[in-house]
Amino acid sequence: MDRIRIVGGKRLNGTIPISGAKNATLPLMIASLLTPERLTLENVPSLADVVLLGRILGNHGVDLTVQGKRANGPGANGGNGVANGHAGANNHGFPGRIFHLQAEEIVDTTAPYDMVSRMRASFWVLGPLLARMGEARVSLPGGCAIGTRPVDLHLMGLEKLGAEISIDEGYVVARAPKGLSGNRVVFEKVSVGATHNVMMAATLAKGETVIENAAREPEIVNVAECLRAMGAVISGEGTAAIRIQGVDTLRGARHRVLPDRIETGTYAMAVAMTGGEVHLEGAEPALLQAALDVLVEAGVSITPKNDGITVARNGHALRSVNVSTAPFPGFPTDLQAQLMTLMTRADGTSTIRETIFENRFMHVQELARLGAEIKLDGDTATISGNAHLKGAQVMATDLRASVSLVIAGLAAEGETTVNRVYHLDRGFERLEQKLSACGAEIERLTG
Numbered sequence: 001m002d003r004i005r006i007v008g009g010k011r012l013n014g015t016i017p018i019s020g021a022k023n024a025t026l027p028l029m030i031a032s033l034l035t036p037e038r039l040t041l042e043n044v045p046s047l048a049d050v051v052l053l054g055r056i057l058g059n060h061g062v063d064l065t066v067q068g069k070r071a072n073g074p075g076a077n078g079g080n081g082v083a084n085g086h087a088g089a090n091n092h093g094f095p096g097r098i099f100h101l102q103a104e105e106i107v108d109t110t111a112p113y114d115m116v117s118r119m120r121a122s123f124w125v126l127g128p129l130l131a132r133m134g135e136a137r138v139s140l141p142g143g144c145a146i147g148t149r150p151v152d153l154h155l156m157g158l159e160k161l162g163a164e165i166s167i168d169e170g171y172v173v174a175r176a177p178k179g180l181s182g183n184r185v186v187f188e189k190v191s192v193g194a195t196h197n198v199m200m201a202a203t204l205a206k207g208e209t210v211i212e213n214a215a216r217e218p219e220i221v222n223v224a225e226c227l228r229a230m231g232a233v234i235s236g237e238g239t240a241a242i243r244i245q246g247v248d249t250l251r252g253a254r255h256r257v258l259p260d261r262i263e264t265g266t267y268a269m270a271v272a273m274t275g276g277e278v279h280l281e282g283a284e285p286a287l288l289q290a291a292l293d294v295l296v297e298a299g300v301s302i303t304p305k306n307d308g309i310t311v312a313r314n315g316h317a318l319r320s321v322n323v324s325t326a327p328f329p330g331f332p333t334d335l336q337a338q339l340m341t342l343m344t345r346a347d348g349t350s351t352i353r354e355t356i357f358e359n360r361f362m363h364v365q366e367l368a369r370l371g372a373e374i375k376l377d378g379d380t381a382t383i384s385g386n387a388h389l390k391g392a393q394v395m396a397t398d399l400r401a402s403v404s405l406v407i408a409g410l411a412a413e414g415e416t417t418v419n420r421v422y423h424l425d426r427g428f429e430r431l432e433q434k435l436s437a438c439g440a441e442i443e444r445l446t447g
């Protein structure tokens, strides 16, 4: 299994191109199930999750082709085992790819356990399959390293649209032989996935659906824009109430994946950790204002530019902060582990409260191996600052935790090896190449 080896202590200086957002790409690919016509997505990142979802959708009958030629830049051959096929190199050798997805016919409405269990977001095929075919059989995703993560809100939402749902041998069996009907769907808790699932299903339901307490994440907005380009009638995305007027059919469209705000925030924290100055090319500040505000509070210089964000820390000490994760526009849970790493080097004691997922603190034990002092009490972590981090062997069981260990390794004295790189490849495109281009001593060890 691949590992990442880092020799810490180098400042980061240069430019890092920001890729298309994983969390938008996945539901956008799934949206291709809603129409027999071709959906073209631009700025698709090369990630293991994207490849896996391509396979899952292929099972349902989606024909996926990747347009364009291999880029010539230094990062052209990404070491993450993900097939390349880039279009036009305009982005330091890391151009997003163009995907064409076409589900002329749905050949299978079952999403099997061995696939859904490997990637939770593939459960979101349920709504679109049901809306288009009147039936779907999708495996329950099962447990997950960051908590129980139930799907009750997804099922409640689809039931409100008239689906009959039962659970059979670990599968959700959903039927709507006469089609779905619009309704008022009120989520008791904000869920990104349930909002995607119900919003996509409602595009083909009869009549109007209103989703209340909807997720407001930028990826929801990006998907709503794509659905609108496909002929859906949607308004209110980005607010807590999304209105969808059902239509009979959707058509093909061309749509661009928005920049990855989590990747942006991760590299911003890496620069804050090591010191130096890096331009995050293509990043959009409005997508992660809460996280940028926290970095400014910590003493990091953030300068929005017309083609990205420049992040710098030159000589200033880091100040401690107290932060709670929250649904958008709050501080994202997907940047919690990275911020915790950063706060191990702050001048003072910080607290971070995790309100979205229980049990999302697996990185704490691994950070301790590098010398961090973090105390856990329920949903709150208290982080002692000014830790002397020293390189060690570490491993993590989820994507964001893994990258927090990479950030720690960049600032630790000596050599850190991050094992189970598979998790990083799920969500970070060519991480080691982007960082080494800015002066980090980081390499992938294969095998």
Ligand code: UD1
Binding pocket: 022, 023, 024, 026, 120, 121, 147, 148, 149, 150, 151, 152, 153, 154, 155, 189, 190, 191, 192, 193, 194, 333, 334, 356, 357, 358
């Ligand atoms: C998405 C993101 C993930 C991010 C998370 C929260 C993708 C592919 N993944 O995950 O990176 O960390 O949003 O911003 O976009 N819940 C229920 N019942 C449900 C569904 C969710 O109780 O039916 C709970 C979850 O356990 C969790 C909370 O709601 O406590 C939020 O989860 P949700 O927003 O659904 O996360 P995902 O969509 O899975």
